[in-house]
Every structure is written in structure tokens, then in C-alpha cells.
Amino acid sequence: MQTLNKQLENAIRNLQDGHFNEAESLLSACLKLDPQNADIHRFLSIAKALQGKNQEALESINASIKINPQNGITHSNKGNILRTLGRHQEAIDCYQLAIKLLPGYAEAFNNIGNLYQEIKQAQESLQYYDQAILIAPGYANAMANKSNALLKLKLYDQALEHIKTALQLSPNEPFLLGNYLHTKMLLCDWEGLDALYSQVIAGMRSGQKTTEPFGLQGICDSEADLAVCAQIFAADHFPAQNPLPAVSRPPSPKIRIGYLCGEFRDQATSILMTGVYESHDQDRFEIYAFDNGWDDGSPLRARITAAFTQMFDITRLTDLQAAQLIQETGIDILVNLNGYFGDGRQGVFAYRPAPVQVNYLGFPGTIGAPYIDYLIADPIVIPSDSQSFYSEKIAYLPHCYQANDFKRIISDSVLTxxxxxxxxxxxxxxxxxxxxxxxxxxxxxxxxxxxxxxxxxxxxxxxxxxxxxxxxxxxxxxxxxxxxxxxxxxxxxxxxxxxxxxxxxxxxxxxxxxxxxxxxxxxxxxxxxxxxxxxxxxxxxxxxxxxxxxxxxxxxxxxxxxxxxxxxxxxxxxxxxxxxxxxxxxxxxxxxNTTSFTKDLEAVYEGMMGGAQTNKIKIL
Incomplete structure (x- = not known):
């Protein structure tokens, strides 16, 4: 028993220190000594989940529940795994069961709130965060999560107050200080702004998780700092996953371009890009949309839908499922039109579902992740002496990198x-x-x-x-x-x-x-x-x-x-x-000139396909 306890303590220590593979090995050894120990199964499920082995984690958590079905924490943990697998209603059922077994378990309420945020129901999430905070007034993470929901609802004043409270409770809550800075910028509340910015930058330069990349761009003009910010955020939120197993498919006479975006509607990205979708040479390219947003019923959405070979709704798919769909569709070049802006799905790219993966338009900066191969730019936005601040290879367009749609209509109303x-x-x-x-x-x-x-x-x-x-x-x-x-x-x-x-x-x-x-x-x-x-x-x-x-x-x-x-x-x-x-x-x-721009973009795509084979460094 003493040996088992020491091994279990060592395994938990490895979990806490982020050594998940080592923890899994130790816990597996513990199970051989005590196969009916529900806690070992539960910790093993955590170790597997933290490595992205969610199906295996589900099997381990089910084994724990079978031994001890009355542990509310275990049911909440199972809800987290199911949420990651995209099984949302089952996850909610697990959280609700956890609450029934442990009425004062604030984390289960917090988890339900997070799930509703993920499925774009921020308003619904608020009541669960409120319940978590009511149970545990010092629960900084729930306070921070509620502030994120309030930001999505554009309730900036309320969000700011919740961020302040969360920072008082937990000054080192990951990325919260940067959210505080960006929320103040949204409100044009400049009191103490210089000191706050300095604090964010100093923490980030020392490796701390102080800010996310998009908000920082509004106030930071240092390419070096922006690159560090992106690298820290990518490693924390969207680490590289084991690539999907290679699959063979018959060669296609056309290059298949996949555009992944959460804004295929009447929004800035699509306002710029729709003419490009329509202008692609159908004899040389097939274009596919992977939609993480929604159909707003607008005339622009109708144009977008008509332009694509096929549109896929990936809102209810997990990152892995979306990646598998992209691979099965035979996409040659997958374009990330969000990056760290809007309703993106950066985690899909982490599985490398396409041979070539590209950062373009939505986020004007580096993703800071090894699985994004190219960033489309022009010589003005990224001059040659700035290339070192971008983790991607730079694919240069000859004129402006930004697409434009020449079909945009200006009202003929007489305005005064x-x-x-x-x-x-x-x-x-x-x-x-x-x-x-x-x-x-x-x-x-x-x-x-x-x-x-x-x-x-x-x-x-x-x-x-x-x-x-x-x-x-x-x-x-x-x-x-x-x-x-x-x-x-x-x-x-x-x-x-x-x-x-x-x-x-x-x-x-x-x-x-x-x-x-x-x-x-x-x-x-x-x-x-x-x-x-x-x-x-x-x-x-x-x-x-x-x-x-x-x-x-x-x-x-x-x-x-x-x-x-x-x-x-x-x-x-x-x-x-x-x-x-x-x-x-x-x-x-x-x-x-949308037609000319699209031809230039297609030439860049063709260059990327050649670069994937020849390890070409820059496309000029």
C-alpha cells in the first residue's frame, strides 16, 4: 500500500507540473496494483484528456463512475470530456447530475456556463456563472468567464467590473490582465492605461500569460512583442496535436482550396472576400467553405453560398471531427480567415488536416504556431526586414494584400x-x-x-x-x-x-x-x-x-x-x-480590381503547392 500511495502522489505531482505522459504511465502502473480504485481511474482520465486522448479519457472516467457512481466531481469531469467531444447535451446532463450529487459544487455551474459560451449562447451562460459565484464568491475563474460572456454580449461596462473583481481575487489569472486592458480600450477608459500596458508587456516578456494577441494589437506597435504574445497564446490555447494519419486519394486536376471562417455573412471579412470567391477560376480551382458561424439570411450570404463548390457547417463538430472532414474533402490548401479574430477555429489547424495551411486577412499578424505554413501579405505590411517576427513563411502578393469586392453597392439615397x-x-x-x-x-x-x-x-x-x-x-x-x-x-x-x-x-x-x-x-x-x-x-x-x-x-x-x-x-x-x-x-x-487580385492570389496558391514539394522559403 505504501508503494501504491507513493506512486499515486508522484503521478498527481506530474499532473500538476504538466508532465501528462509521465502521469499516465504512473497511473496505469497504479491501476495494476489497485484496479478497483475509482480515484486512480479518475486521475488517469484527466491525464489522457490533457493529452487530447479524449475517447480514452472517456473510457477511464466511465470506469471510475462504475466503481463510485456517487462522486459529483467525477460526473463533472465526464461532462468536460463530453464537451470536448462535441456531445453537448450529454455533457450538460453530466454537469446537472454533478450538481444534484454536490449542490454546492460551483465548478459544475462554471462548466455549464463555459459550454453555453462555446455553442454561442452567451446570454444563457450568465445564469450559471452567477450561480457559481453565489456559491463561491471568491471563484475568480467563474468571474473571468462571466466577463468573457459579457464582452461577447457587448456589455462592456459590466465586463470591466467583473474583470476588476476577478483580478483582485486572482491577479495572475491567465490572460485576464490583457482582457482588462482591451476592455478599457473598448470603453475609451484611459485612466491608468500606460501603467497597465507596461504591466502587461513586462509580464508577457517574462513568459507570463498576460494577454491574448488580438486585443494587444490595438495598443502595441512592437512586432517583437506581438510575436511573443502570439507564441504564448498559441502554445496555451492551441498547441500542435498529433497530425491526422495520412490518407491516399486520387490526384485531382484542380487545386482544392478550403476557406475556414466564422464570418460567412454580412461582416467585414466577407465584405472584402466575397468577390474573390466569385472570381476564382473554376477550371483550375475548387473552393470549399468550412463555416463556424451562421447564416444571417443576408444577400451577401446568398452570394457566398452560390460561389462555393460546397459549404460545410462545422459549428457542432469538434476540432478533430472538423479536421477529419477537411482531410476527407481532399483540401490541398486550408486558409484560416480568422486567426485570433472573431469566431475562428484555430484548434482545427492544430491537427494539420491539409498539406498547406495559411493565415490570411482576418488577423493582421503572426499566429505563432508551427502548423501554419504561410502568411499572405505584401511588401508594405511586412517589409523584408520584418520577416523574422512572423513564424509563417511570407507569401507576398504584388500589390495590396487586402482583398476588395468591386460589386459593393453604395446607396443612391440623397443624404444631407x-x-x-x-x-x-x-x-x-x-x-x-x-x-x-x-x-x-x-x-x-x-x-x-x-x-x-x-x-x-x-x-x-x-x-x-x-x-x-x-x-x-x-x-x-x-x-x-x-x-x-x-x-x-x-x-x-x-x-x-x-x-x-x-x-x-x-x-x-x-x-x-x-x-x-x-x-x-x-x-x-x-x-x-x-x-x-x-x-x-x-x-x-x-x-x-x-x-x-x-x-x-x-x-x-x-x-x-x-x-x-x-x-x-x-x-x-x-x-x-x-x-x-x-x-x-x-x-x-x-x-x-477584384478579378486581377484573385489571379494574383491564385498564383500565390499555386506557388504554395510547389513550395510544399520543394521547401521553398518565400513566395515573391
Whole structure:
């Protein structure tokens, strides 16, 4: 018995230290000594689950339950395994049984909340988090998980308060500090922002799990820090799995491209990409959609569905099941259109279901994972001396990396400035970027621009009321009347594009530029002024403006950006010349030539297929 106890203690220690394979071996040895020990079976199931051996883990947990069916913790653990296997209702049943056996077991309520978040029912998850917190007021993880649900519901104020509480309870809760930073950015709550950012970066540089990659891009302009962030996050959330066993299939005369995305609907990624889907050469390519989102019934969704050879709904599949489906479909190149943005499925790529796997468009940065082979870019967003900050090989397009759809419709409604509360006279600066992209440094510049042009106003998108109030308060602190900061409510895209024509100049943000929003403005005929940044996300608008041949709208420094914004307001004839050039170039330069762009993209795909065989390092 003493030998068994020592082996069990050693196995549990290995589990705690992350040595899961060693723990599994020790626990298997313990079972030979005591095969009817329910706890050994339970710990063995944990060791297997943590290695991704979920089916084996289920067998072990069932053995534990057979020996001791009254252990509520074991039933909750079984629910976790079933959740990972995509058997959601069975998982809920296990959690409910755990609660029946252990009414005060807060973790079971927390687990149910997590399941509902995973199946995109964030509102439903809240009641379970609340119950977990009611049982265990100091349960930091439940508090943090509830904050994530609130963020998905765009209840940013409430999310911020829950994050604060969770940090007080557990300052080192993984990635929570970065969520706190990003939520403050969403609310334009800049109090203590510099110190918080420094804390996030310092922790991350020391290897701590302080922040996820997407939120950090809104405030960080260091490619080195962004790369470290992605690597830490990928290793924690989406580690490489054992690749799927190779399967033989007859050669196909066409290259099969799989696009995996959670936004095949009326959303920015599809607004940019739909024309590309439609323009693919059907004699050389078959294109397949692997949809992790939903059908919103929009005209754009109808176009998307019609463009693909076939669409697969993977929302109810596990990562492994989705990977197997992709492999069975014979996909040659699998394109990750989400990365760390939106409703992506990064875990599917971890099984390497396709010979070539690509990071493109949705996330402007490195994934930081070994199973993503290429990142599609252009020489402006990733210059040659920046390649070392990206784990992927860089596949360069000859012009702008960002797709655009030349079929986008602009409403012909007659709109006036009065319709949107804008002054009939005076200069209208605008920025329709998400509010989290507005940093104090950018806002300082904007306020000096307004002060230099006394009849001007700044027109921003209305993300949430708190952000609007905070921005107006920040304007007053900088000596600008709050009434000069105006907000645009969200509209259907055709009308949103049309209202751009009421503004005079689009002011870009740093360190995270306008991406789709810059394309919107340029398509609608509104000049965009940008400052070229130090990261992929901060160089996108420069790429767009280069592709439409308006290099004079790219500033090389914040000071030059500020001076040019003032000059254009004071010299309307110069701005009018830019407007004329924009209109002339809109349909004659590469930026909005969807057909030409798609041909370039297809050439890159063909190069990747060759690169997979020849170990080619860069595609130029």
C-alpha cells in the first residue's frame, strides 16, 4: 500500500507540473496494483484528456463512475470530456447530475456556463456563472468567464467590473490582465492605461500569460512583442496535436482550396472576400467553405453560398471531427480567415488536416504556431526586414494584400449633413474605426487638429455610449468643446458607404490602422490620411493607399500626419485635387480590381503547392 500511495502522489505531482505522459504511465502502473480504485481511474482520465486522448479519457472516467457512481466531481469531469467531444447535451446532463450529487459544487455551474459560451449562447451562460459565484464568491475563474460572456454580449461596462473583481481575487489569472486592458480600450477608459500596458508587456516578456494577441494589437506597435504574445497564446490555447494519419486519394486536376471562417455573412471579412470567391477560376480551382458561424439570411450570404463548390457547417463538430472532414474533402490548401479574430477555429489547424495551411486577412499578424505554413501579405505590411517576427513563411502578393469586392453597392439615397447632426458649414473629419483603436496619443493629435481648424468637427462611429461619453470628456480635458465630437450610429452597409460622402477627410488611427474601414472610405470616394506604423496592423492603410496610387496621403511620422490634416482643411483646393485623383484611380488601379487580385492570389496558391514539394522559403 505504501508503494501504491507513493506512486499515486508522484503521478498527481506530474499532473500538476504538466508532465501528462509521465502521469499516465504512473497511473496505469497504479491501476495494476489497485484496479478497483475509482480515484486512480479518475486521475488517469484527466491525464489522457490533457493529452487530447479524449475517447480514452472517456473510457477511464466511465470506469471510475462504475466503481463510485456517487462522486459529483467525477460526473463533472465526464461532462468536460463530453464537451470536448462535441456531445453537448450529454455533457450538460453530466454537469446537472454533478450538481444534484454536490449542490454546492460551483465548478459544475462554471462548466455549464463555459459550454453555453462555446455553442454561442452567451446570454444563457450568465445564469450559471452567477450561480457559481453565489456559491463561491471568491471563484475568480467563474468571474473571468462571466466577463468573457459579457464582452461577447457587448456589455462592456459590466465586463470591466467583473474583470476588476476577478483580478483582485486572482491577479495572475491567465490572460485576464490583457482582457482588462482591451476592455478599457473598448470603453475609451484611459485612466491608468500606460501603467497597465507596461504591466502587461513586462509580464508577457517574462513568459507570463498576460494577454491574448488580438486585443494587444490595438495598443502595441512592437512586432517583437506581438510575436511573443502570439507564441504564448498559441502554445496555451492551441498547441500542435498529433497530425491526422495520412490518407491516399486520387490526384485531382484542380487545386482544392478550403476557406475556414466564422464570418460567412454580412461582416467585414466577407465584405472584402466575397468577390474573390466569385472570381476564382473554376477550371483550375475548387473552393470549399468550412463555416463556424451562421447564416444571417443576408444577400451577401446568398452570394457566398452560390460561389462555393460546397459549404460545410462545422459549428457542432469538434476540432478533430472538423479536421477529419477537411482531410476527407481532399483540401490541398486550408486558409484560416480568422486567426485570433472573431469566431475562428484555430484548434482545427492544430491537427494539420491539409498539406498547406495559411493565415490570411482576418488577423493582421503572426499566429505563432508551427502548423501554419504561410502568411499572405505584401511588401508594405511586412517589409523584408520584418520577416523574422512572423513564424509563417511570407507569401507576398504584388500589390495590396487586402482583398476588395468591386460589386459593393453604395446607396443612391440623397443624404444631407443635417440627417446626421453634422454642421452644414465647416470641415468634417471622420474616423469610422472601432473605438478600441483610438489611443490617447492619436486622440491628442486629433484634438490639436480640431484646435487648428476652429470650424471643424470630428465624426466617429458609436461603439457604445460609455466610450462616447469618455471621448467627449477627454476632448474637454484637451480644450475642445464636447459638441465638436459627433457620433454615427451603425447603418446597413449601402447607407453607411453613402454617408462617407458627407465628410471631408478620414483620419486614420495608430498603432492599429483602418483596414476594411479604409476600403469603405476609398470606395465611397472619401480621402484617407494615414501614418505608416511599425507593425502589420499599422501599415495596412499605407498599403491600400499605395495600391490606389495616393502616396501623398501616407505620412511618415505623427507630426507629418498632424500637419497634413491641418493643411488639407485650410487648403480645400488641395483636398479637392486628391478627391479627383481618388475618383480617377478608384477603378483603374489594383486596389479594387477584384478579378486581377484573385489571379494574383491564385498564383500565390499555386506557388504554395510547389513550395510544399520543394521547401521553398518565400513566395515573391
Amino acid at each position: 449633413r443635417a440627417d446626421f447632426g453634422l454642421p452644414e458649414q465647416g470641415f468634417v473629419y471622420c474616423c469610422f474605426n472601432n473605438n478600441y483603436k483610438i489611443t490617447p496619443a492619436t486622440f491628442d493629435i486629433w484634438m490639436r487638429i480640431l484646435q487648428a481648424s476652429p470650424t471643424s468637427v470630428l465624426w466617429l462611429i458609436e461603439d457604445n455610449p460609455t466610450a462616447g461619453n469618455n471621448l467627449q470628456k477627454e476632448a474637454v480635458k484637451r480644450g475642445v468643446d464636447a459638441s465638436r465630437i459627433l457620433f454615427a450610429k451603425r447603418l446597413p452597409l449601402t447607407e453607411h458607404l453613402a454617408r462617407h460622402r458627407l465628410a471631408d477627410l478620414f483620419l486614420d488611427t495608430l498603432p492599429y490602422n483602418a483596414h476594411t474601414t479604409a476600403s469603405d472610405a476609398l470606395w465611397a470616394g472619401l480621402p484617407v490620411l494615414t501614418c505608416k506604423g511599425n507593425s502589420f496592423a499599422g501599415r495596412v492603410a499605407a498599403s491600400l493607399l499605395t495600391a490606389i496610387n495616393l502616396p501623398e496621403m501616407i505620412a511618415s511620422s505623427p507630426a507629418e500626419y498632424e500637419a497634413l490634416a491641418i493643411e488639407l482643411a485650410h487648403h480645400p483646393e488641395k483636398l479637392q485635387q486628391t478627391r479627383v485623383r481618388l475618383e480617377q484611380h478608384r477603378l483603374t488601379t489594383p486596389l479594387f
